């Protein structure tokens with residue numbers, strides 16, 4: 001199947017520091033790719049380059065074969081790239097339901113429905129609200145739908161962020177540590193949603209995740225970044241077992257010279273076999 005999303009030599013430099021270093025990678029719809037690597041490896045920055053939050057210093061981003069490297073973030077969203085919003089970027093003083101309803105509405109209106117028909121608008125609004133409620137139920141926020149988004153506890157805000165992404169239903173879903181900061185009983189709710197999304201087989205999912213048991217279970221493929229560079233890419237069992245991953249997580253891998261005893265600063269996270277990670 002043709003790649004829906006591709007990056008070619010994608011690079012960004014901050015001063016002398018190369019945070020994402022010539023990353024070339026293509027992703028197909030119907031697959032979930034986990035992007036892993038130690039703290040500071042460039043995972044979030046890679047997402048920022050793909051979604052347009054940061055401008056590339058070099059290289060290209062292609063969506064469905066079109067070069068979108070110079071396209072601003074909102075236009076990329078319109079073309080189907082979806083990144084979980086931070087609530088601070090949305091409407092903290094609207095209720096959870098209103099936030100999700102607006103995302104559903106934005107998606108539908110973006111698809112070019114409409115026309116000046118007051119009855120139609122009323123009917124649509126009802127449909128949007130029903131869908132918003134059903135999405136909120138899927139993240140177990142149905143009992144909090146009238147609460148102001150800003151008044152929700154941290155874990156609920158994270159779930160609302162996921163709900164908003166679900167409401168927009170992009171072609172490409174980018175999840176950056178979607179369960180970070182969630183309580184143990186909230187984590188499965190979000191993982192179930194990602195699982196269901198994957199089962200649809202028509203969306204492309206990129207997941208940055210430190211919990212290796214989650215990565216092992218959900219991913220079709222694992223890409224490993226280290227010091228901004230892609231150092232491994234392949235089938236999960238093979239990549240997890242590879243020396244590159246073991247060493248990258250132990251913080252002793254240097255893509256230029258191979259394994260070394262030194263590490264350049266940020267303490268890497270371990271690669272646990274079971275639960276744990278962040």
Ligand SMILES: Nc1ncnc2c1ncn2[C@@H]1O[C@H](COP(=O)(O)OP(=O)(O)OP(=O)(O)O)[C@@H](O)[C@H]1O
Nearest residue numbers: 014018019020037038039040041042043044045046
């Ligand atoms: N706006 C910026 N200005 C300067 N340096 C930046 C900026 N954004 C990221 N960096 C640097 O780029 C590198 C990659 O950071 P990034 O946040 O992408 O890592 P990460 O893999 O997501 O790490 P973590 O697992 O901790 O989330 C880091 O050294 C970081 O300090």
Ligand SMILES: [Mg+2]
Nearest residue numbers: 043044045176
């Ligand atoms: Mg990050």
